[in-house]
Amino acid sequence: xxxxxxxxxxxxxxxxxxxxxxxxxxxxxxxxxxxxxxxxxxxxxxxxxxxxxxxxxxxxxxxxxxxxxxxxxxxxxxxxxxxxxxxxxxxxxxxxxxxxxxxxxxxxxxxxxxxxxxxxxxxxxxxxxxxxxxxxxxxxxxxxxxxxxxxxxxxxxxxxxxxxxxxxxxxxxxxxxxxxxxxxxxxxxxxxxxxxxxxxxxxxxxxxxxxxxxxxxxxxxxxxxxxxxxxxxxxxxxxxxxxxxxxxxxxxxxxxxxxxxxxxxxxxxxxxxxxxxxxxxxxxxxxxxxxxxxxxxxxxxxxxxxxxxxxxxxxxxxxxxxxxxxxxxxxxxxxxxxxxxx
Numbered sequence: 400x401x402x403x404x405x406x407x408x409x410x411x412x413x414x415x416x417x418x419x420x421x422x423x424x425x426x427x428x429x430x431x432x433x434x435x436x437x438x439x440x441x442x443x444x445x446x447x448x449x450x451x452x453x454x455x456x457x458x459x460x461x462x463x464x465x466x467x468x469x470x471x472x473x474x475x476x477x478x479x480x481x482x483x484x485x486x487x488x489x490x491x492x493x494x495x496x497x498x499x500x501x502x503x504x505x506x507x508x509x510x511x512x513x514x515x516x517x518x519x520x521x522x523x524x525x526x527x528x529x530x531x532x533x534x535x536x537x538x539x540x541x542x543x544x545x546x547x548x549x550x551x552x553x554x555x556x557x558x559x560x561x562x563x564x565x566x567x568x569x570x571x572x573x574x575x576x577x578x579x580x581x582x583x584x585x586x587x588x589x590x591x592x593x594x595x596x597x598x599x600x601x602x603x604x605x606x607x608x609x610x611x612x613x614x615x616x617x618x619x620x621x622x623x624x625x626x627x628x629x630x631x632x633x634x635x636x637x638x639x640x641x642x643x644x645x646x647x648x649x650x651x652x653x654x655x656x657x658x659x660x661x662x663x664x665x666x667x668x669x670x671x672x673x674x675x676x677x678x679x680x681x682x683x684x685x686x687x688x689x690x691x692x693x694x695x696x697x698x699x700x701x702x703x704x705x706x707x708x709x710x711x712x713x714x715x716x717x718x719x720x721x722x723x724x725x726x727x728x729x730x731x732x733x734x735x736x737x738x739x740x741x
Contacts, residue, residue, distance in 0.1 A: 651680075
């Protein structure tokens with residue numbers, strides 16, 4: 400009986416240390432990224448570091464933020480999480496490599512009594528519900544797809560002939576997808592096209608390719624499509640901006656002007672993408688609000704580390720999810736969307 404009581408008391412001490420009573424005035428936050436060379440993740444990380452400086456100055460607290468790169472390896476990321484827990488971090492924030500592996504990290508965090516905030520890459524719901532102190536900050540992938548599809552639909556309704564270059568009354572498109580099987584990739588792909596078909600726009604998919612969110616592979620694939628399909632490509636849907644920029648690179652390599660390119664759309668509203676919108680090569684993108692997500696990640700982390708109500712720090716749905724809305728970005732509203740970080 401004494402041994403059981405001692406074990407229970409030790410568990411309570413762990414949770415109080417992590418979720419309430421601080422050992423000192425410093426908040427220790429470990430951030431594990433899936434890969435730091437991803438343009439959007441780099442932007443979010445920069446915004447997070449900027450938010451830390453502003454929070455320290457505004458509230459007079461010391462926040463030790465340690466950001467590490469998983470280099471697309473779940474094994475490496477698991478080891479990084481172990482290091483955060485071993486070193487007594489108050490909160491860990493995880494941009495998980497493999498969303499199906501979240502249960503392992505949640506169990507590790509629960510065992511150490513340390514809250515965990517996932518972001519950008521959403522874990523499976525059942526895994527997130529394994530523990531009270533596991534949360535998610537991000538945006539809804541289906542919403543991004545709908546808005547992206549809406550960009551194309553608006554252009555079609557405004558001037559069908561401008562998109563329907565061959566005049567057959569059908570919108571021919573190619574799709575640059577993210578990781579195979581990734582939730583955001585699947586939902587952005589599905590809903591971008593669904594918006595147009597639901598509006599009665601005849602659609603024909605010429606080809607699709609998983610370019611793993613990356614600019615280089617997207618460029619190579621678009622080069623091949625231009626060789627094989629040429630002017631038949633009227634629209635290019637890209638699950639993110641880096642792949643959209645890769646498609647633009649291929650078009651520029653082929654000697655196309657902005658007016659001669661297909662109607663290319665992306666998702667994220669990264670700084671390079673916004674410049675492409677300004678130049679007219681990218682017809683539109685979808686703001687994935689990296690700055691807002693960074694603010695929510697930090698606010699949630701600080702509340703958890705200080706033992707405060709997380710629901711008072713950020714808006715939580717089902718006590719677990721903190722969602723940021725998407726916004727369409729076009730040349731018309733570009734000035735309102737220019738980032739604070741270049």
